[in-house]
Amino acid sequence: xxxxxxxxxxxxxxxxxxxxxxxxxxxxxxxxxxxxxxxxxxxxxxxxxxxxxxxxxxxxxxxxxxxxxxxxxxxxxxxxxxxxxxxxxxxxxxxxxxxxxxxxxxxxxxxxxxxxxxxxxxxxxxxxxxxxxxxxxxxxxxxxxxxxxxxxxxxxx
Amino acid sequence: xxxxxxxxxxxxxxxxxxxxxxxxxxxxxxxxxxxxxxxxxxxxxxxxxxxxxxxxxxxxxxxxxxxxxxxxxxxxxxxxxxxxxxxxxxxxxxxxxxxxxxxxxxxxxxxxxxxxxxxxxxxxxxxxxxxxxxxxxxxxxxxxxxxxxxxxxxxxxxxxxxxxxxxxxxxxxxxxxxxxxxxxxxxxxxxxxxxxxxxxxxxxxxxxxxxxxxxxxxxxxxxxxxxxxxxxxxxxxxxxxxxxxxxxxxxxxxxxxxxxxxxxxxxxxxxxxxxxxxxxxxxx
Numbered sequence: 336x337x338x339x340x341x342x343x344x345x346x347x348x349x350x351x352x353x354x355x356x357x358x359x360x361x362x363x364x365x366x367x368x369x370x371x372x373x374x375x376x377x378x379x380x381x382x383x384x385x386x387x388x389x390x391x392x393x394x395x396x397x398x399x400x401x402x403x404x405x406x407x408x409x410x411x412x413x414x415x416x417x418x419x420x421x422x423x424x425x426x427x428x429x430x431x432x433x434x435x436x437x438x439x440x441x442x443x444x445x446x447x448x449x450x451x452x453x454x455x456x457x458x459x460x461x462x463x464x465x466x467x468x469x470x471x472x473x474x475x476x477x478x479x480x481x482x483x484x485x486x487x488x489x490x491x492x
Numbered sequence: 493x494x495x496x497x498x499x500x501x502x503x504x505x506x507x508x509x510x511x512x513x514x515x516x517x518x519x520x521x522x523x524x525x526x527x528x529x530x531x532x533x534x535x536x537x538x539x540x541x542x543x544x545x546x547x548x549x550x551x552x553x554x555x556x557x558x559x560x561x562x563x564x565x566x567x568x569x570x571x572x573x574x575x576x577x578x579x580x581x582x583x584x585x586x587x588x589x590x591x592x593x594x595x596x597x598x599x600x601x602x603x604x605x606x607x608x609x610x611x612x613x614x615x616x617x618x619x620x621x622x623x624x625x626x627x628x629x630x631x632x633x634x635x636x637x638x639x640x641x642x643x644x645x646x647x648x649x650x651x652x653x654x655x656x657x658x659x660x661x662x663x664x665x666x667x668x669x670x671x672x673x674x675x676x677x678x679x680x681x682x683x684x685x686x687x688x689x690x691x692x693x694x695x696x697x698x699x700x701x702x703x704x705x706x707x708x709x710x711x712x713x714x715x716x717x718x719x720x721x722x723x724x725x726x727x728x729x730x731x732x733x734x735x736x737x738x739x740x741x742x743x744x745x746x747x748x749x750x751x752x753x754x755x756x757x758x759x760x761x762x763x764x765x766x767x768x769x770x771x772x773x774x775x776x
Contacts, residue, residue, distance in 0.1 A: 341709050341717050345754065348719045352584055352752040353591040368680070395684040412682040444689055446673045446735030449745065452628045453676040453691065453735070 363451035365481040371438070371457070373487035374408045382491060383407045386427035391420055392435075403427055408485065415442055415455050424469070432467040436489075440479075447481055456480050468492055569651060569768030571608035576654055577760045578603040578708075580718065582617065584754030595621035595634065595739045601755070603645070608654050611645040611661070619667070619741025629677035632738050637669030639742025645706065654759075655710035663702040663722075667741045670695045673734075696737045698729035698746075708757065720753035 375384050389400040389409050400422070401409055413420050418441065424434040438459055445456045457479040464472050473488040540562070546555035580603065585596035599617025606612070621634035643663035649656055673691040680686070706720035724743065729736075737746060744751050761767075 341711050344707070344709075344719055345717060348584065348752050348754050349587050349591075351721075352588040352754070353593070368678075391682065394682060398682065400682070412680065414683040415678060415680050415685050415687060416683075444676070444678075444691060444734055446630070446632075446691060446694070446738075448736065448747075449623070449625060449632065449738040452625075453630045453673050453678070455678065 363448065363481075365447075365451060365483050367451060367481065368454040369413075369445070369456040369479045369481050371411045371413065371459070371479045371486045372408055372484065373411055373489055374485040375406070376488055376490050378490075381407055384426070384491065388425040388427060389422055390425075391422050393421075411436075411438070411487065413438065413440060413442070413455075413457050413479070418442075426468055432465075434465045434467050434469045436469075436472065437463040445480075451481060454481055466492075565768070571605075571650070571654070571768065572763040572766040573606055574762040575605040575608045575767070576762055578605065578716070578757045579760075580615075580755045580757045582615070582753055582755045584752060587754070594623035595619065595744070597639065597742050597744070599639070599641070599742065601641075603757075605647070605654055607650065609647050609650040611647060611659065613641075613643055613645065613661075615641040615663075615742075617641075617742055619669075619739070619743075621671075621739035623738075624675070629675070629679075631674045633672040633674055634737070634739045634741070635670050635672070637667060637741045639665060639667035639740075641665040641702075641742060643702070655716075657706075657708040659706050659708070661702075661704050661706065661720075663704065663724075665700045665702065665724075665742050666698070667743065668695075668697040669737070669741050671737055671739070691734045694732045694734055694737070696730045696732060696740075698726055698737070698740045698743060700724055700726045700740070700743050702751075704753075706753075710759075714759045714761075716757040716759060718753070718755040718757055720755070722751045722753060723749060724751060725749065 375382050383405050384407070385405045386403050387401060387406050387409070388403050389411075390397065391400065391412070400411070411420070411422055419437060419439045422436045422438075424436065426433070439461045440457045440459045442455045442457050444453060446453045459474050459477040459479060462472055462474060468491055470490045470492045472490070474486060475488070476486060479486055543555050543558055546552070546558065578601075580601040582597065582599040582601065585593065585598065589596050597617055597619035599615045601613055601615035603611050603613040617639050618636050619634070619639060620636045621632060624631040641663045643661055645659040645661035647654075647657045647659045649658050671694050673694070676689050676691065678685075678687040678689065702722045702724040704720045704722040706718055708716050708718040710716045726740070726743070726746065729740070729746070739745055
């Protein structure tokens with residue numbers, strides 16, 4: 336083994352290290368922030384709710400989360416400056432009044448990963464809801480992270 | 493008179509008996525035979541004179557043991573327990589940083605080469621990181637922090653001179669460190685919110701393991717270069733309330749599974765007078 340081979344091996348090692356450093360950056364798996372994902376159920380069965388409109392009370396410009404859509408799931412974004420958010424579920428159906436869901440929570444700034452960056456995680460401390468079309472709500476894991484999984488189960492009547 | 497005569501006869505008998513025994517001994521030494529065939533044995537060419545003498549004297553077990561020992565010594569040249577000590581500097585990251593890598597570790601190591609085969613080692617070093625990823629709203633700042641690794645190599649070229657080594661090894665590493673996440677921008681478009689914040693002084697520690705293959709080549713005098721490819725994994729690391737570390741000193745990025753190492757070594761031979769001598773040199 337001569338110095339010439341040593342030099343070549345060193346070059347190969349440097350190129351491999353540079354490639355490895357470049358390839359170690361993966362894409363973010365999950366959301367870019369902590370956000371609850373609510374899903375609708377009847378009993379143990381997931382269901383779709385037709386003509387559903389959802390919005391947050393106090394959102395700027397009365398912006399809607401979903402607008403008159405058939406939905407089985409809906410993201411409920413939480414405010415980072417308040418400790419409580421209220422959402423209205425409008426079923427756009429005669430004879431069924433709107434439901435309101437209130438989520439009370441605490442928030443924690445969190446650095447998830449190099450790929451996903453920094454965000455807020457939330458801990459749901461309590462919740463309330465009206466009972467026009469909703470039977471009950473379950474939040475089995477109150478910690479809301481950026482993981483793209485159902486965290487709020489809304490059981491319909 | 494009668495007693496004198498008996499004494500003379502006894503002495504004569506003893507002398508005769510001794511003569512017969514000597515003759516038998518001489519016969520056994522001169523013509524060793526294989527008992528099963530009665531074929532006269534002749535030693536192969538080049539057999540050590542000492543071994544031939546041991547065979548002729550009838551001590552064949554000792555001769556065979558000596559032969560085996562000599563033969564093994566030829567096949568497996570045995571280096572002394574303390575063959576050499578290598579002091580290394582891990583400098584690969586210094587070069588790769590020039591190609592855009594945002595983190596680096598530098599370590600000094602001591603490797604004891606035992607029998608030119610087993611090589612316990614220890615490495616002490618420091619690592620740091622600073623990165624503001626493209627399209628992301630934060631700066632990761634890993635403060636300079638120490639790490640330690642212990643482990644061992646097995647040199648597959650133990651029959652050859654220690655100047656060239658091809659080895660496999662394992663390492664156990666540990667580091668305790670702190671990091672900041674600065675210039676974080678949080679946008680919450682639905683609620684029309686915007687925040688700028690920092691996470692300071694997050695602390696963590698990590699314990700990890702490495703399996704590696706390496707090549708070490710003497711380049712000049714006592715200096716050698718070493719290349720290593722490592723597969724590593726974290727056994728345990730500490731998450732803080734505000735996050736998980738991206739970079740671990742001595743390990744690299746937390747999600748990385750493979751790594752390369754580049755090191756410069758200075759080797760101090762130990763017990764040099766007990767190293768096996770090459771056959772060619774022996775003949776000269």
